[in-house]
Amino acid sequence: MVSAANRVNVRLSGSGGQGIALAATVLAEAALSSELYATMLQEHGPEARGGATRADLSLSLYPIANPQFQVPDLCLVLSDKAWTRFGERLVGQKDVGLVVDVDRVGLVDVSGPERESIIALPFEEAAKVRIGAKVVTNMICAASLARLIEAISVESLSEVAERRSPPAFKEKNRQAIKLGWQMMDEYLDAHAPSWRLSGNQVGRLARVADNGGGVDKEGVAGSALSA
């Protein structure tokens, strides 16, 4: 497995219609405005219209040579079908983080020994109860992932989500981003996840973002590519 430092591979999975691709797109756009390189691939087959589907997002300090990856560093799962197809095989894998919607993914064995490596949060419930719109679940998830990845700021994410929203949903999406970030923040305060993203890419990406973005991009020693 080729694994280059300075790159984070995130798989967002769920059922067609849950807004997986849009969440990945918003994260990728926010990454661009945080001076990172980003690629996003989504499935275009019939799965995107109801079955288990996914969007693969890569973030890197360097131009990304190969946008595809086999094993993600971080995987979001929003449905049982997606759990069977994408999530289950990642349980217990070293350096792979799993984030699931606790109400939508009933197949997760919460009593299993690998339970600690899975972050289970009520994303859809939060969208319904606290924002009053199930449709913003994907934005809550995007913000939660961004909080984990650290390299993308909540402000840039919020800006992208708002820009992409129809007028009637701008405020709700802004709230969703805030809520998603907060949910993961609170989770991380209370739990120390047992996994880390491989190669500590996240920390390095984040530090660069803090230092004013891509200033170092060209100057950083090492490979000019991120495999």
Next chain:
Amino acid sequence: MRLIQGNEACAEGAIAAGCRFFAGYPISPSSEIAEAMARLLPKHGGVFLQAEDEMASLGAVLGASLGGARAMTATSGPGFSLMQEHIGYAYLAEIPCVVVDVMRGGPSTGLPTLPSQGDVMQAQWGSHGDRAAVALAPSSVQEVYDLTIQAFGLAESLRTPVTVLFDEVVGHMREGVELNSPDPRSIGSRPRPTQPPGASFEPYRANEALVAPLPDFGRGYRFHVTGLMHDERGFPTTDTSIVAALLERLEKKVQVVTELVEPESYLMDDANLVIVSYGITGRTAKAAVDVLRSKGVKAGLWRPRLLWPVQDGLLKEALAKAEAVVVVEMNRGQWAREVERVAHNDALLHPLLKAGGAVITTEEVIDHALEVADGLPAAASRRVPLAEAVSWTEGKNQARMVVPASTTAKIGATEVDIEKKVGGE
């Protein structure tokens, strides 16, 4: 910097290059090009037409082009097949146009949403007769934008159809892209007649660049557009010397393209193992080169952005010092044949080929190249036949496609039976 799909970048590039007419019939994985053109063209005073099929689409594009518009269509393999007749027509009648083929798995309806590089030979030989095709092969969203612009420049200035070929992954991938306004010189222009309309106008008399001036329909110039061989006045002819001269001119005029499109050379200076790949596999191979270098293999990448005509000179130069050449492509060995033709005899040719819808991964390229590198000193003149190089499956650990012995026997028996029968008569 904007985050858009390869297909959207294609549409943006077309608009930036002055495209004002698009006709197409939606087909995965190219549909987003039509979708984006439908959105963009009205804002730029252009026309979008959804035709009843791909033949009508390219027909409409050719009509629009003769009327003076920069025009484009986009499709995928099945539609590209249907367009072949008009592509040949556009070539012989010298009608500028851009045809985008976002490749999916074929033959036939094949794999609508999985990638392939299976239309490479079709881009050159899909239409009957001798034809010098021009085909560009971008491998990133940025390159889709840039090369679509260049495709218009070439099509317009050379009066010829230009194909932009990329695979489903490049078409659907989202990536950051700078939508820079093109240099006016790069978008080219049609040579125009210098004389006023009149009986002495010879529409197919070429200039020094071997390109004939093209007036727009409706500007007073009267000329005949035909798929028959024609003389400089545009009248059909069967005069073999005129026909031979016409075919020679059409072929020669596009050769300049080989000097205008730059291949990417990556760590090629001291490379003795050269990977040749284009499109999405050009990227997975590039990542492999980095890893191979870290393992002490002197690997380099030569990635053509122009597939047709083949840049024989540049390719020969790139392979001059190569002890081994690895062609990586997602088909059964199409461009590999061109590399085989151009490579010097002593180089070890060891293609990595895979058809079936899965992208050849960086890991696969690394494994393959390491194997090849291991055999280097001893294998100076070994050539691997393309048929042996083809991998049907995703990884070598998986089952290969095997024809059961019983089937072979049955086929054998049938053959014998037929022979006997024929012999008996």
